[in-house]
Amino acid sequence: MYQNHTIKIYNSLTGEKEVFKPINAGHIGMYVCGPTVYSNVHLGNVRTFMSFDMIFRYLKHLGYKVRYVRNITDAGHLENDADVGEDKITKKARLEEIEPMEIVQRYTVDFHNVLDQFNFLPPSIEPTATGHIIEQIELISTIIDNGFAYEVNGSVYFDVHKYNETNNYGILSKRKLEDLIHNTRALDGQSDKRNPQDFALWKKAEPTHIMRWASPWSDGFPGWHLECTAMSTKYLGEQFDIHGGGMDLKFPHHECEIAQNQAAKGKSPVNYWMHANMLELNGARMSKSTGNTINPAELLSGENTIMSKAYAPSVVRFFMMQSSYRSILDLTDDGLLASEKGFYRLMEAIKYSNDLNVCNTSSFNVLDWKQRCYDAMDDDFNTPILIATLFEASKFINQIKDGSASITAEDLEILKATLHTFTFDVLGLEDTAKSETGTDKLNGAVEILINLRKEARINKDFVLSDKIRDELAAVGITLKDGREGTTFTTN
Template sequence: MKLYEQQELHIYNSLSKKKEKFTPIHEGAIGMYVCGPTVYSNVHMGNCRTFLSFDLVFRYFKHLGYKVRYVRNITDAGHLENDGESGDDPILKKARLERIEPMEVVQKYTVDFHTTMEKFNALPPSIEPTATGHIIEQIDIVKTIISEGFAYVKNGSVYFDVVKFNEAHDYGKLSGRKLEDMITNTRELAAQSEKKNPQDFALWKKAEPQHIMRWPSPWSDGFPGWHLECTAMSTKYLGHQFDIHGGGMDLKFPHHECEIAQAEASNKQSPVNVWMHANMLTLNGKKMSKSTGNNILPNELISGNNDILSKAYPATVAKFFMFQAQYRSILDFSDEALAASEKGFYRLMDSFRSIDSISTSEKSSFDVTSWRQACYNAMNDDFNSPILIAHLFEASKQINAFKEGTESITEEDLKLLQKTMHDFLFDVLGLVDTTHETGDDSSKLNGAIELLIELRNQARANKDFSTSDRIRDELQEVGIHLKDGKEGTTYSLN
C-alpha cells in the first residue's frame, strides 16, 4: 500500500475559499503548475518564500509516493505593466538601462534564480518552460478565443472581451470581485482608445518600432500578453484540467483570474481543481518590495552584508524560519525572529544527531506511532509546517529525556523515531544539516565571534586600543567584518 493511501490530505482551495479533501484527477499522479519568476532582477526573500512553500508541497507529495509532474515557468517576455496601457516589459526596461540584449538580462537572472534555489535546497521542477519558447502555442490559443467570440482585434493588438465573457461565465470567481463593481470603480484612462472596456486585457500586443522582443502573428509583429503564457504552458504539459495551480497571493488578481477566463474561453472547462496561494513576507512590519527598497536578497542574508540583520544566517536557517509559519499566513522577517529560529534549528539538528547514542530499553514510555501520525496530520492539514515543527521539537525533548535516562524507548521505536525525524527534517522540509555535512558549526562560530567582540569591548573600555584594533583587523583579514553601532557591535561574513 502506498503511503498516500494511508493519509487523508486537505488543502485550502482559493476558488471555493475552504479546505477540501484532496483527490487527484488521476490516481497516484499529480499535475501541479506554479507561476515562476519574471527574470529581470534578483529574487528577494519574499519571492523565495513563495517558491519554497511550493517546494514543500512538491516534496510532501513525493514523500507520500505520488508521481508528480511539477511545472514552473520562466517569464522572459510579455509581463506588461498596467497590461500594456502604459509602461513596458520590465525585461526590456532593464536591457535598455544596462545597454545589453534582453536575452542577456533573462540569462543573467535565470541563472541567479537557479543558484538561489539551490542554496535553499529546493528541488528543481519536472519541467521549466519559458514564455519565449511557447509563442506558437500562445498564438493558437488567441486564435481559438477569437473564434469563440471572446476576443477582438484592434490596430494589430488582440484583447480579451471580459464583458462578453462574463455574460456566459463568472469573471472574478477566484478573487471574489464582481465585474459590475470593477466597472463602477474604474476611472477612464487616457490611453483606453483600443479597448472596448477598461477591464479587457491584452492577449497579443502589436510591437512599437523600438520594441526589440517581437514575433510574427496573424495580427501583427508583436508579443503575447503576460497572462497568456501560463495558460499555454500549463495546459500543454498538464492537460486542459489539472490538479493544482499555485503562486503568490499577489497573482490571484488579475493574473490567475485572467488565466481561468482564457482557459474557459478556449477549452470550455475550468482548468484547475485546486488553486493555492502563498502569502507575503514582510520585513520589519512592512511589505517586502523591490520598488520601495524594503527587501533583502538571499546573498545579503547569507553573507551578512546588509543593514538590516546583525549577522549572517545560513540559507537553511532562513528556510526553517519561513516554515515556522503556515504558507497562507503573513510572516514578518526580522533579526530577532531569525536569531530565535537559528537556535531552534541547531537544537533540532543536535537532537537528531544524538539519536545513535541513545540506549534502548524493553519498554517505551513514548508513543512513537501516535507521534508519527501527528506529524502526518499536521502536513495533511493544508501543509501546516509550524505544527509539524512543534511535533519535531516535542521529539527533541523526548530524545534528551532518553539520553538522561528519565524516559525509555525500545530499539524498534527508536528506529521509527529516527526514520520519521529524518523523513520530515530532510525529505519533506528539505533542511540541510550544515554542521553535519561541512563540520562548520555556525552556532559555535557565532559564539566564538561574540566572545572576541566581548574581549574587544573590554580592551576598549580599558583604553587598550592596540588590542582592540588587532582583534578587529585580524578578524577582517579572514573575512569577518565588525560593525560598531548605537546598539553595540555586530558582524558580517564575506
C-alpha cells in the same frame, strides 16, 4: 502510501478546506507561476516557491507521481502588470545596453543559484514563455474563434464583458465586474480597447520594441496572462489538479487564466487554487523606495544594515516553515535568531538519536507521534504543527540521553527514520554541521579546547576552565556539560 492519507487543501476558489482528490489516481499535476527574470529574485518570491517546494516534497514522499511545472517569464510582462508601458526585460536591457536575452540568462541563472542555496528540488518541467510562442498564438486564435476576443490595429484583447455574459469573471478573486467598472479610470487614450477591463492577449510591438514575433495580427508579443494558460495546459492537460502562486497573483493574473481557459476550452482549468501569503520585513511591506528591503544574498552573507548577522540558508528555511504558507510572515532579526536556536536544537537532537541506549520499554508512544506528524501535513501542509511535533521528539531524545526516559530498539528506528523524513525530505532542511565548509576543522579545534578545559578542571584551575567556556560563548559556541561528557552548539 498515499492511499492511506486524506489530504485537505485550502482551495482559494471556494474559500474552504477540501479533501484533495486527484483527477488521475496516484498522479498529480501542479503548476506554479515562476519568476519574471529581469532582476534578482525577491525574498518574498523565495518564500512562495519554498512553500510549493515543500508541498512537492510531501506529495512525492507519499508516493504520488507529481508533474511539477514552474515557468520562466522571459517576455511579455509589462510594467505595473498592465497592458501599456514597456516590457520589464526589454526596459532592463535598454538601461544596461545589452540584449534582452542576456538579461534573461543572467537572472535565470541567479534564480536557480538562489534556490539551490535553499535546497529546492528542481521542478519536473521549467518552460519559458519565449519557447511557447506558437502555442500562445494558437490559443489566441481559438479564443477569437469562440467569440471572446477581438483584434484592433494589430493587438488582440480579451472581451471581459462578452465573457461575463455566460461566465463569472471574478470567480477566484470574488470581485464583481460591476465594481471593477465603477472603480476604473478613463482610458487615457487607450482607444484600442472596447472596455478598460479587457486585457491583452497579443500586443503589436512598437518600432523600438526588441522582443517581437510574427503572428496573424502583427509583429508583436504575447500578453503576460496568456503564457501560463498555454504552458500549464500543454504539459498538464486542459484540467489539472493544483495551480499555485503568490497571493498577489490571484487578481488579475490567475483570474485571467481561468477566463482564458474557459473561453478556449469551455472548462475551468484547475481544481485546487493555492496561494502563498506575503512576506513582510520588520512589520512593513518590503519596498525599495523606502529602503525596507533585503535580498537573499544580503540575508545569507550578513552584508546588510537590517539584520545583526548572517544566517544559514537552512535557518532561513526553518524560519519560513515555522509559519503556515497561507499566513503573512514578518521577517525580523529576533525571529531569525529564535529560529536559529531552534534549528540547531533540532539538529542536535537528530545527532544524539544515533547514539541512544535502548531497553525493553518505551516511555513515549512513537507510533502516535509519527501519526501526528502526518496528520499535520495532511491538514493543508501545516508545517508549524509539524515542527512543534518534531520538537516533542527532540525533548524525548534529550530525556533518554539524561536517563529520565527509555526507548526500545524498534521504536528508536521508527523515531530516527521519521525525524529524518520530515526534517530533511519534507521540510527540505540541511544539517549545516555537515555541509558548511570548514566545519570539521572547527569541530576539531573546539574538541581540543574542551579537552584543555577538562584538564584544567581536573587540576582545579577553574579560572582557566571558565575562561575557555566564556570566550567560546562570546564567539557563539556554547558548551554543555552532561553525563556523557561536554558537547557544544554553535549559535
